[in-house]
Amino acid sequence: MRSGFMHAQLTRHLRRLAVELGCRPIGSPANEAAADYIRDAFRALGLAVEEQPYPCTGWDCRGAWLSSAGDPLPVQANAFSPACDVTAAAVPASTLDELAAADLTGKIALLHGELVAEPLSAKSWFLRGERDDAIIAALEGKRPAALLAPPPATPQYEQFTADWELDLPAATAPLATIERILARPGPLHLRLECAKFSATARNIVARKPGVRPADAPARKVVLMAHFDTRINTPGALDNAGGVAVLLALAEALREIALPFDLEFIAFDGEEYLPIGDDEYVRRAGEASFADISLAINMDGAGYVAGRNTVAAFNVSPEQAGRIEAIVAHCPAVQWVEPWPQSNHSTFSFRGVPALAFSSAGAFNLAHFQADTIDKVSVAKLVEVVDVVREIVAG
Incomplete structure (x- = not known):
């Protein structure tokens, strides 16, 4: 040629x-x-x-919205997240121990720090590790209303979750936004207009x-x-x-x-x-x-x-x-x-x-x-x- x-x-x-x-x-x-x-x-x-x-x-997403005390904050829905419209307190956790101790039921799980240093492996991924299993088990057992996290520290991924089998509304906010929420605790309003479908x-x-x-x-x-x-x-x-x-x-x-x-x-x-x-x-x-x-x-x-x-x-x-x-x-x-x-x-x-x-x-x-x-x-x-x-x- x-x-x-x-x-x-x-x-x-x-x-x-x-x-x-x-x-x-x-x-x-x-x-x-x-x-x-x-x-x-x-x-x-x-x-x-x-x-x-x-x-x-x-998966289809028509939009994502996050606010604190009426102030809009930047946010993006994670791949395969289901829809939600939640107003709840944000409960932070930065380690596996903090996650295990947190009362997340009906709350927004605000994960940060070493807990989100790497993206969470999908539930069916054969290379997932003990850390992945522990986080997934905690989230599914504690049943938060939604999950919010900054981008992982790794250079290749900008979302903590991307798993069609994880039935938990999940979104990503910039690290500066996460730090603002941590400094000024209060209820958050998170709305995700998303849908999963058979394809x-x-x-x-x-x-x-x-x-x-x-x-x-x-x-x-x-x-x-x-x-x-x-x-x-x-x-x-x-x-x-x-x-x-x-x-x-x-x-x-x-x-x-x-x-x-x-x-x-x-x-x-x-x-x-x-x-x-x-x-x-x-x-x-x-x-x-x-x-x-x-x-x-x-x-x-x-x-x-x-x-x-x-x-x-x-x-x-x-x-x-x-x-x-x-x-x-x-x-x-x-x-x-x-x-x-x-x-x-x-x-x-x-x-x-x-x-x-x-x-x-x-x-x-x-x-x-x-x-x-x-x-x-x-x-x-x-x-x-x-x-x-x-x-x-x-």
Whole structure:
């Protein structure tokens, strides 16, 4: 594929997802439109396409309001929060001990300090820890009327909760607002106009068969990127750029005869549960992972202010030598330590050799409104396409 044509194709895919569709969390019309766009792009390349629908929870919010003694305060409803209209005292808790001792029934739980240093894992998330379980148990047992907290101190998340299974009205206020409430106790009025609803998410999987002798064992290489976003971001880096690379690779590799099958996966539900990976595994079966020679994920690549990065998982010395030689041809791409927070982990946790492409600094923008198309360098996306194409077809 000519570089000029590739640049134009990447730009078109990026603009469609991050500008024309924008925010596309699971269960939303924009998410459905993104799945349709990816499906149609694969089909236009002559690839066999499987849609993998699965049930999820959608969420809609028409507004959030918070006031103290009649003075309006800034507030934002947390993802998947149910609606509420509550006037009640705010009961603060900054540690697990304070939370355990607090009388929260019918009150607004005002969580702050070390208690909200990290976001609360979803109830069904398999990596949740004892801290998460303790907080969830306390909140569900004490039955506050609502929860209010500042953004977590971690750079990648701006809400303490985002769980469709947590049936507790929850909202986020700036830290300065939380500190004002703590300094001047009194009843708060919190109104959230939100609704959860049954919806459908979809992985889009495209396949290109390899050319090999009939008696040769089935082998395949898997390329992937997720296309959903969090509720408040156009998701240009996270991860319209990765999807653009995936679609460009499907076009760049379609005419190349390879001795193994190719599978292109556009995952849904990477940002919120239920994750699309679980539906993919359910359909593929655990045994199928033994047939995968290499899995390559693109998530957060192309940051205009940071170098592209690559991390390796489970690669053999022979694979590592070949891949490192290819990456060495592109000195702008830097190796980084393995990181688990994306779709490649579904494969690497099962022993599959895997690579994850991203870019330095991208995760400080991911999940936020500032993750806009101007933060993506299409030239750096071309770089990822070139490197991955050489790794796959080299």
